[in-house]
Amino acid sequence: MSNNSLSFWEDSGSSRSGIMAWLTTTDHKRIGLMYMYIILAMFIAGLCLGLAIRLELIAPGRTIMDAQTYNTVFTLHGVIMIFIVVIPSIPAAIGNLVLPIQLGAEDVAFPRLNLFSWYLYVGGTLLALVSLFTGGGAPDTGWTFYVPFSEFTTTNVSVAVIAVFILGFSSILTGLNFITTIHRLRAPGMTWTKIPLFTWSLYATGWIQVLATPVLGITVLLIFAERVLGVGLFDPNKGGDPILYQHLFWIYSHPAVYIMILPAMGVVSDIIPVFARKPIFGYKAIAFSSLMIAFAGSLVWAHHMFTSGMSDTAVLIFSLLTFVVAIPSAIKVFNWTATLYKGSISVEPPLLYALGFIFLFSVGGLTGLILGSAGTDVHVHDTYFVVSHFHYVIFGGTGFGMFAAAHFWLPKYYGRMYNKKIAKIAFYILFVGFNLLYFPLFIIGLEGMPRRYYDYLPQYQEGHVISTVGSWILAVGIIIMLVNLWRGFTKGEKVGRNPWGAATLEWATPTPPPLLNFDEEPDASRKPYDFRGITPDE
Amino acid sequence: MDTTLIDAVSKVDTAFKFIFGISFIILFLITAVTLYFLYRYSRKRNPEPSQIEGNLVAELIWTIVPCIIVGAMFWYGWVGYKALREAPADSYEVKCTARMWSWKFEYPNGKTSDKLYVPADTPIKVDLTSVDVIHSFYVAAFRVKMDTVPGMHTYVWFNSGEPAEYEIQCAEYCGVRHSYMLSKVVVVPKEEFDKWLNASSSATEAPNEGEEVMKKHGCFDCHTTDGTELVGPSFKDIYGRDTVVMENGKEKTVKADDAYIEKSILEPGADIVKGYEDMMPPTEVSKEELAKMLEYFKGGGKPAVRAGAKGAEVAEREGCTGCHSVDGSEMVGPSFKGLMDRKTTVLKDGKKMEVTANVEYIISSIKHPSEYVVDGFEPSMPEYESLSDDDMKALIEYISTLK
Amino acid sequence: MSENHEHQHHILSIKTAGIILVLLLLLTGTTVAVSRIDLGFLNVAVALTLAVTKALLVILFFMHMKYENRFMQMIVFLCFLLLAIFIGMTFFDLAYRGG
């Protein structure tokens, strides 16, 4: 075992120092943090674009930008948020920080590959930024790159899709790494039913990353090939079928939404028992439902295409299967709620964010049922109803999951605690702002406000105004939260090994953890949610 | 109204209500239970947690019950969907072609328009296709939406119901003017629809605006346009004629010019046409409305044929105005205003050159836009090779009026 | 480690490898030969069946899958199953268009 007096901050494990020690590190914790910083920066950029969208939409007609700019802004907003922020967020950042320690391992199975993934991620991100300033201008296709428009437009789509390809590759390698780690590097005694649920969720996520992402890879490569060679695979004038593109795109991108949500569900499954001080309700059901979501989630892609002109038979099948995926999510929600029953609950910030997750995700998920039902989807497809649905599940779900994870785990890695009171205040502002921002969008969506509209009919203005005001409140909440975390991690009170009194292995190591994670052989045979005899040690 | 026809909308709405209803109940229960637990089992009230790891019965219940619930949701949704797809066999069929960024509707007799005119109380089936990228035909009021896919034909159907107007919006992102790709479904009474459909002159294609205004104010309750007499004199050929009126009981002949007509509308009691009673109510009309009416009268009950009016229509119908403004502002392409005979810098095969936009140039720009691409614009204009000579002439005439 | 019962690497004998190669070549010959005969729709089916057989031989022997543990065999199967699902389910659309 390694020298236990130095944390991974001080001990880089190599002779290099300073920034070079970070850029060449193979330590999963450092890599996790490097992911986090870039994700955070891009998240803020994406949020600002969101803010700009809202500002433009506060009134019909031109407010702050012209139509072409608007189109590139929502495209960037979508591409950044989906491919650069949310897909890597919890797995690559928090997953890297937490997963190996939860398993009692020193690192992931392929540490160098892990660093390589990070470089791919950075390369993809940079290339995406390059696409903004070169060629025919920033892409204006929406994050879905639908053909034939994406083949005709003269903006810089080619570079953007290559960026997406590289980001996808990075995601694949991370998933591959985690699956192998979970199979091979569990500490002695860590049987499959003792793996913490966060890691379980990353396991399911890993499989989606490995099996679905390549399809995205080939899809974007085909766009590139079409733009360069003009083969015409999707061009009806040359015999191609544009709807096939949509199939390929969604074969990846529907499972991708579960890449986004599963890890957040894992976070919540790990947090709730800690603050209720009792075992999670239905461990096996939650673990198994993750796998179910991963598998069944691969079978529903065409629910994004109910109005695309595909056959009615396909609508029937895919609508039915979509409802099947809702079941494992429902099981999880019920189990989380049941975990609180007869607990001894203390509402600390991580729990608060986790509960916020449950509510917002439920709203998003339940409106997903409207979308999954064929007749109703025809009406609300490509309207603000969908926009609201996915912000509730992605931002309300994954976003709040990420915030919960940050409040839960980061003190461990920075060794310092944030101000809990401010964290709670930030939560309430966020929560109010969030609903004010997105709830009105459901209503104007139902009234028929199409998405990706630069300008709109006057009857929708009221909803847009409320929503824009909501975005400002939300912005205040985010700023307070981020500043509080940042202040906490630089100047906050020092914390001990186990500030929350949690039972998984990452809390059994020194704070911050040493380079190879453990100063003594961890006892991995203990159940992950058995809190008897564990007390918080702040 | 035939009740089977409103079915699709109501079936879809039933699905909405069912899913929203259940979702609301579930959300409410989960939230309430969570809040109760937070209160009841807070550390203060319940310092000792119970070690419950699970409960098979409970878990089975909340697996099976949701299965049943979502099964029902699926069913309602599917029933709604089926209703949206099964167009009655006797539907009135209109063809719709979408293109950047306008809609073109073609009726069985070959007539085309840029708004969708349909007879009231009829099932309408719209056959959809696109010539460039994917658009989506969306009429919220009828709960219908369907992508228009190039190279493919899709359809929607709806029951037109009572005379009214509904918004058509393009619901699939299609480029810079996506949000302006709007039109209307105009439901008109059956007879009126037939009349409109069979009117040969394309100049009356859209019911003209003056007529529209007068309809609104109910003028036609008392006046006709075909020379027959109702309560008031007919509007036929009214403009410019000599009219005998009674002013304070004295006969007087006046010329029916703008001032006269205006006065007749605003102060009907001032001079009464001989042989009629002082029955006409004063009407509140705006300046614009007045202007429209005057134009209507000038046309002898038909709108005046302005120079280029036909071209304007063609431009509208062919979607030119989706990309070109007529007021000098720059949209996707250069404005038509002042286009004729201006000097333009264009790119031909990548080389810059100066050209004068004479008639030949404009024709070539319309038929083969990619040959000369105006500097500073994308070569995104579609080719209009199949434009008829008539339409082309009209367009040129129209463009040359826009000084 | 839970799956540590390996470390007796199976060694594929050169003889087996040779037999597999011969089989593969024979199958290739058959594929080409059969494609010369017009069986209508069956042609595609036969060609694919032969291709799948060849693929199985490669996976099982050359790629040692026959000697791997259950889990590995299962995930390989899962991968191809998923691909089959992607293709198959796309046909819920393609096969019923316009009908």
Place this chain on the structure above:
Amino acid sequence: MSNTHKDYAGAKLGMWLFLFTEVLLFGGMFVLYAAYLHEYRADFHVGGKQLDVFIGTLNTVVLLFSSFAIAAAITFIQQGKKKLAVNFTYLTIACAGIFVINKTIEWRAKFHHGIWPDSPHLREMSHGENIFFGLYFLMTGLHAVHVVIGAILLSVMVWFMKKDVINQQDFVKLENAGLYWHIVDLIWIFLFPLFYLVL
């Protein structure tokens, strides 16, 4: 816990996971192929007739043999016969070379007939043929890229063997490179009948 870097089963698992991504990468194209075969049966037949069955068959044989060669190389390294292992790997690389040369000849011939992606000649042909040749170029092209990558990978393995990084005790790298090579072969096993023999 110091077996992090010498975890044989882990390395193999990782490699297989990677192979899955390759299968599904090509899988996306197979989805397209299936769809267009369904739509343009007759045209695909016409298109297939224009491909050179001889070269196709030859390349199939070459790849099958190379697959055998690399499998044999792995057997030899496991048996400690390093010299043979190296030679059989060379053989595999040579096969890759022959394959690529054949492919070039074949493509050149197509170009001579005026057939390349979006060529004027192709645009005059039927939609189905255009799609057929489009898929042909993209799929065999992507496959050829994999052949080249595989060959490079195997060359590195030869170097490793010479440096004794790969030896009788530690041969998982060669095994994994072999697995990669087999996948390349596997994909060709499907491409061959689907393009050269479609009926």
